[in-house]
Amino acid sequence: MPTREEAVAALKRHAETEAPKDLRAAFAADPGRFAKHSAQLEDMLLDWSKCGVNETTLDLLERLAEACDVAGRREAMFRGEKINTTEDRAVLHTALRNRSNTPVIVDGEDVMPKVNAVLAAMADFCHAIRGGTLTGATGKPITDVVNIGIGGSDLGPAMAVLALAPYHDGPRCHFVSNVDGAHIADTLAGLEAETTLFIIASKTFTTVETMTNAQTARAWLTERLGEDAVGAHFCAVSTALDKVDAFGIPEDRIFGFWDWVGGRYSLWGAIGLPIMLAVGPEDFGRLLEGAHAMDIHFRNAPARQNLPMMLGLIGYWHRAICGHPSRAVIPYDQRLVRLPAYLQQLDMESNGKGVTLSGEAVAGVSGPIVWGEPGTNGQHAFFQLLHQGTDIVPVEFMVAANGHEEKLRHHHELLLANCLAQSEALMRGRTFEEARNQLLAKGLGETEAAELAPHRVFSGNRPSITLLYDRLDPHTLGRIIALYEHRVFVEAQLFGINAFDQWGVELGKELATALLPVVETGEGAERRDGSTAALVNHARRLAKR
Numbered sequence: 001m002p003t004r005e006e007a008v009a010a011l012k013r014h015a016e017t018e019a020p021k022d023l024r025a026a027f028a029a030d031p032g033r034f035a036k037h038s039a040q041l042e043d044m045l046l047d048w049s050k051c052g053v054n055e056t057t058l059d060l061l062e063r064l065a066e067a068c069d070v071a072g073r074r075e076a077m078f079r080g081e082k083i084n085t086t087e088d089r090a091v092l093h094t095a096l097r098n099r100s101n102t103p104v105i106v107d108g109e110d111v112m113p114k115v116n117a118v119l120a121a122m123a124d125f126c127h128a129i130r131g132g133t134l135t136g137a138t139g140k141p142i143t144d145v146v147n148i149g150i151g152g153s154d155l156g157p158a159m160a161v162l163a164l165a166p167y168h169d170g171p172r173c174h175f176v177s178n179v180d181g182a183h184i185a186d187t188l189a190g191l192e193a194e195t196t197l198f199i200i201a202s203k204t205f206t207t208v209e210t211m212t213n214a215q216t217a218r219a220w221l222t223e224r225l226g227e228d229a230v231g232a233h234f235c236a237v238s239t240a241l242d243k244v245d246a247f248g249i250p251e252d253r254i255f256g257f258w259d260w261v262g263g264r265y266s267l268w269g270a271i272g273l274p275i276m277l278a279v280g281p282e283d284f285g286r287l288l289e290g291a292h293a294m295d296i297h298f299r300n301a302p303a304r305q306n307l308p309m310m311l312g313l314i315g316y317w318h319r320a321i322c323g324h325p326s327r328a329v330i331p332y333d334q335r336l337v338r339l340p341a342y343l344q345q346l347d348m349e350s351n352g353k354g355v356t357l358s359g360e361a362v363a364g365v366s367g368p369i370v371w372g373e374p375g376t377n378g379q380h381a382f383f384q385l386l387h388q389g390t391d392i393v394p395v396e397f398m399v400a401a402n403g404h405e406e407k408l409r410h411h412h413e414l415l416l417a418n419c420l421a422q423s424e425a426l427m428r429g430r431t432f433e434e435a436r437n438q439l440l441a442k443g444l445g446e447t448e449a450a451e452l453a454p455h456r457v458f459s460g461n462r463p464s465i466t467l468l469y470d471r472l473d474p475h476t477l478g479r480i481i482a483l484y485e486h487r488v489f490v491e492a493q494l495f496g497i498n499a500f501d502q503w504g505v506e507l508g509k510e511l512a513t514a515l516l517p518v519v520e521t522g523e524g525a526e527r528r529d530g531s532t533a534a535l536v537n538h539a540r541r542l543a544k545r
């Protein structure tokens with residue numbers, strides 16, 4: 001077996017020599033190309049045939065995966081080994097959705113009974129709130145839920161609640177994350193205290209944004225309903241149960257999770273409470289089942305048929321071998337509007353690292369910049385750059401064969417046609433000859449056609465992956481999220497980094513804490529660097545403090 005370095009070197013040589021550069025020709029030469037470069041789980045199809053890879057590329061990528069022991073590390077994760085070495089923690093978001101209920105052992109203890117107990121407590125709570133038997137302090141049923149959290153305690157539930165809008169039959173859900181007072185002020189402006197439930201969601205229960213918003217929400221509620229109403233209008237989700245107690249939230253309204261669940265991997269348990277309130281425990285269960293189906297597939301399917309493995313290997317190819325710095329995720333699904341933001345945290349907080357597992361500087365690169373917007377909107381904004389810009393951005397499309405709006409079938413067909421057309425256009429491009437002939441056919445003269453043609457040339461050979469599935473239901477959403485979680489894992493193993501810590505968020509937090517009194521009083525500004533001092537002083541002058 002080659003070493004990691006040898007496997008990477010072989011891939012780089014291959015990229016310069018044999019890897020397909022002309023995708024039109026590659027499709028023309030091999031009618032079996034799509035079959036060789038796609039894989040399926042249930043109805044869900046992953047197509048990477050429009051990327052510049054051939055079977056040798058995949059062989060070499062698999063050799064790298066072997067050299068990095070991706071399969072061994074995957075087993076270590078599922079078995080509950082402490083693969084998050086810098087925090088000495090197991091990584092077991094998969095246990096939260098382990099619908100097979102097989103034992104998962106951490107420190108000699110099977111965690112499944114406590115996972116199931118929290119899910120059961122959440123279900124009881126949701127049934128009571130949704131059924132109106134658990135009311136606000138004045139006896140009115142809860143109509144609105146405000147989740148106060150940030151990062152992993154916000155993005156997952158906010159994304160999933162939107163994605164599952166057709167399944168909503170519970171209270172309306174709102175999400176407040178930003179410490180900017182505008183966020184909570186605008187949210188509360190439309191709400192009645194008597195019918196509002198707040199969820200304070202924070203793994204650590206120390207995050208300054210969440211604690212600040214929680215105190216503001218508490219003051220808003222007590223001003224209207226009095227101190228005694230807090231218990232009936234708040235609940236909490238945290239691993240720090242002692243800290244929640246001090247807020248005045250009764251024990252039976254606290255839903256726990258554990259340090260072996262990373263914040264950005266946490267929507268499958270108590271952090272998913274807003275999702276369960278919105279769609280009900282049954283559909284929440286279907287979300288977990290979808291993710292579990294992807295877990296089983298990831299653990300067992302051979303590499304070429306393994307969706308997360310292939311998405312990870314191709315992602316690594318684009319980032320580390322081809323050198324593309326970013327990737328765009330473009331869901332052709334308006335309800336997945338927050339998926340790119342969710343994936344930004346999942347991917348960039350996990351794989352945006354500069355040192356390897358052993359603390360040495362990463363040789364080469366680590367995770368890419370992830371960004372995106374739903375199609376078709378993106379087409380009328382940044383797709384110009386995707387098609388003709390000087391940087392190559394691999395695109396990841398996702399689209400359902402069926403929408404939920406039966407009466408608007410035509411909309412969905414347009415959506416699907418646009419999605420497929422974009423990947424076709426990126427791959428095929430348009431040659432100078434084709435552009436010129438098109439212009440001539442429109443009646444332009446030779447000179448004018450020759451002048452305009454260069455502007456209408458598309459280089460083509462721009463890579464894209466397409467994920468196509470039946471319908472965006474809870475099961476499918478669970479599969480999509482788990483697919484991306486595991487792809488991030490695969491890429492982390494290839495980069496040789498720890499995907500499960502996030503030390504890079506610390507310095508800014510420390511400096512913000514230190515700067516707060518400077519902003520408040522102006523004292524000590526002169527001890528900061530010249531820029532920071534001048535900005536503080538200018539802001540204070542404008543704020544007239």
Ligand code: F6P
Nearest residue numbers: 151152153202203204207263505
């Ligand atoms: O600052 C980053 C981070 O720690 C994320 O990893 C996490 O999801 C988020 O803050 C929120 O943390 P908490 O759930 O502890 O409030």
